Amino acid sequence: MLRDMPSQVVRWVRVDFGLDLTTLDEVTHGADQHARLWLGQTADGTRYAVKLSGGGTPAGLVVTAYLAGQGVPGVPAPLCTQDGRLSGDRDGRRLSVVPWVSDERALDGPMTDAHWRAYGEVLAAVHALPVSEELAGLLPPGGAAYPSIVAATRALAERLRDPAPADPAGPLVAELAAAWSAVTDAVALLTRQVERLATDERLWAGPVVVCHGDPHLGNLLLGPNGQVWLIDWDDAVLAPPECDLMFLLGGVLAFAPITAEQQRAALAGYGQVDVDPARLAWFLAVRALDDLSDWTRQALDTGAAAADRVRAARIVRGLVSPVGLVTLADVALRGLDG
Known part of the structure; x- marks a missing residue:
């Protein structure tokens, strides 16, 4: 990126969107390696999330524009050029x-019962x-x-099974x-079962x-009086509701399991749930393998910053812990045979 990227982005925003930004500060807590995000502000104090994306598709913008246009709560609509x-x-x-709707991420601060309920209501409105x-x-x-x-999981497992002393x-x-x-x-069970279940027509x-695809607490912003906003729709997909509900019922909302009380509050907002255990376990297993292989790859990337x-290595340790996602997915898959 060019050193003067912020000033260049300010010019682009003025030309494309007709907004005159007086400040533009980079936001660094996102996980998207193909994008840069800034907090921009105009002279009257109005704030905006300004994003420059180099990968993926515009699907997230199309989805949020559609959902907001249909009156779904908690989904900020993108501005048009x-x-x-x-x-x-x-x-x-x-x-x-x-x-820019809020500074408070659910991952960083405690959620009230009202927030949990609102979170469930947003997912229900999207799925409905x-x-x-x-x-389509x-x-x-x-x-x-x-x-x-x-394939990525098996390749990494092979590399780590017998690590070479001279590994870079x-x-x-x-x-x-x-x-x-x-x-x-x-991990062996997850890879086998993911392949086997994927061919089961049932x-x-x-x-x-429409599913968000990644509605964890890092993508949830909190406001007063139980208000929530679900952001970052770049991974939106068409899928059974279990694709999103695994974050509630599979316990993967953050880096620690969701509590029974939090789950009850969210499901009170979502409403009646008719979940297929095999479907839930399959999406949980796919997510576990994806997170495990991706964070391991990042940890082994010698071109990345040491920090x-x-x-990434710390996240991997969390994923394979007794309360981590790999363990939760393993339990869910084994439970299908019980």
Whole structure:
């Protein structure tokens, strides 16, 4: 990126969206490696999330515009450019602007029962909407990337099974190898069952709906009086509701399991739930393998900053802990045979 990127982005926002930003501060807590995010502010104090995306598709913007237009609560609508588009095109990257609705992430602060209930209400409203023709042609099916996820997991397992002393990733290789060794049987089960269940027609017999695809607490913002906003819809998919509900019923909302009290409050907002255990376990297992392989890859990336690699390794250790996602998915899959 150019050193003067912020001033360049300010100019782009003025040209594309007609907004005069007086400040533009980079936000660094996001996990998207192909995007940069800034908090921009105009002279009257109005704040905006300004994002420059270099990967993926514009599906997230189309989805949020549709959901907000249908009156779904808790979904900030993207601003349109001066010629009516959802994003500007800047050197092959998408420039988007969305109202900045809150500074408080659910991941950083305690949620009240009202927040949990509102979270469930947002998911219910999203799942209840009919799928438009545009979304049907744009959104990928949930879990469609499972073959590449399984392949990446097996490749990393092979590398860590017998780490070479001269591996360029250094001491982290041995550390991650030890972490993976504790869940060798679980990872093997997850990869086998993900492939097996994916071919079971019964798994896909139910209706598909618009799903956020990644509604964890890092993508949830809190406001007063129980208000919540669900952001970052770049992973939106068409899938059975279990694709989103695994974050409630599978306990993967954050880096610690959701409590029974929190779950009850969220489900009170969501309403009646008719969940297929196999479907829930399958999405949980795919997510577990995806997180495990991706964070391990980042930890072993010698081109990344040392602090980022250490953080990735810490997340891997959490994933394979007794209350981590790999363990939760393993329990869910084994429970199908009980």
